[in-house]
Each structure stands twice: as structure tokens, then as C-alpha cells.
Amino acid sequence: MTRRPTAQPQPFWKGRELEDFSKAEWESLCDGCGRCCLVKLEDEDTGDIHFTSIGCKLLDGKTCRCTDYAQRRRRVRDCVRLTPHEVRTLPWLPPTCAYKLIADGDDLKWWHPLVSGSAKTVHEAGISVQGKVLASETDVPLEQYPDFIVSWPGKFPKGAK
Numbered sequence: 001m002t003r004r005p006t007a008q009p010q011p012f013w014k015g016r017e018l019e020d021f022s023k024a025e026w027e028s029l030c031d032g033c034g035r036c037c038l039v040k041l042e043d044e045d046t047g048d049i050h051f052t053s054i055g056c057k058l059l060d061g062k063t064c065r066c067t068d069y070a071q072r073r074r075r076v077r078d079c080v081r082l083t084p085h086e087v088r089t090l091p092w093l094p095p096t097c098a099y100k101l102i103a104d105g106d107d108l109k110w111w112h113p114l115v116s117g118s119a120k121t122v123h124e125a126g127i128s129v130q131g132k133v134l135a136s137e138t139d140v141p142l143e144q145y146p147d148f149i150v151s152w153p154g155k156f157p158k159g160a161k
Helices: 023-029 069-075 084-089 098-103 142-148
Strands: 038-042 049-055
Touching: 023 098, 038 142, 049 142, 084 098
Parallel strands: none
Antiparallel strands: 038 049
16 A cells, blocks of 8 residues: 655645734744844935944843834834734835845745744854854944944845745
């Protein structure tokens, strides 16, 4: 008797809209890169968004995680709670963001913990801010923020696609 291979269940993020995810599924889509927790500057004339290498006061640059995730919106006035609407409309979400990838109909990349099975691959692939956060917003005067503008958060690192 020949056995037919059993079809593997499709990962939960495939073939579904962002609005259809449970809270746990939604939270698991975050790869922990920390890019969205970098200070961003908007050019008043052009509307262009510029990332900096300055981290939010709650960002741990080593773990790339928020040090007070549960209370972040109380402690950081402009912290954005991502929702499906924000994912589709915010101009500053990095191209590597899992929420953005899924909203755009793409799949998660090999380094995403849900694909790789390891939280370390987001760092190994150079996606995360680990080792790239040069200061906290509490340590840099506002007028010096432009000195910290960087382009890498808005790009895919080579070899990460």
C-alpha cells in the first residue's frame, strides 16, 4: 500500500488579511528588529521621512525590544500602535517590516522568527538595529538629530531578501 504525503498546514499569515489575525498572531508578526523604534524626522518642505540612528527612550539597542512594551504609549507620547490601517498608510514603515510585507501580499523572509524558528536570525541577517543605535533620544539635543540621519533602515540589507 502506498502512502500519500500529508499536506502540511499553511502558515497562519498566508492567504489572510491583516484584520483577520488574532491578537497573538498579530503580535507574533513583529520580528523584533526595532527599526520602527528609531527616531524619524520629516522634512517640512518635501514630506520626506528620514530615519536616524537615535533610539526611542524605551528601545534597548542590544535586544531591539521595548523596555516597557505594555506602557509604551503612556510613556512615549508619539508611540504608534500598529493596526492594519496604520500598516497600510504610514509612510515610514521599513520595507523589511513583516506587517508591511504581508499587507503588500508578500511572504515573510527567511530571517523572520516565524520562518526560521529562531529570534536570532533577524539580527544575523542584519535586519535589526542591534549594534546600530548610536544614542537614545534622551541623550541627544533635538537640534543635533539631523546629525544622526541614516539611510539603512529604509532598505533591505544585501543578502537578506
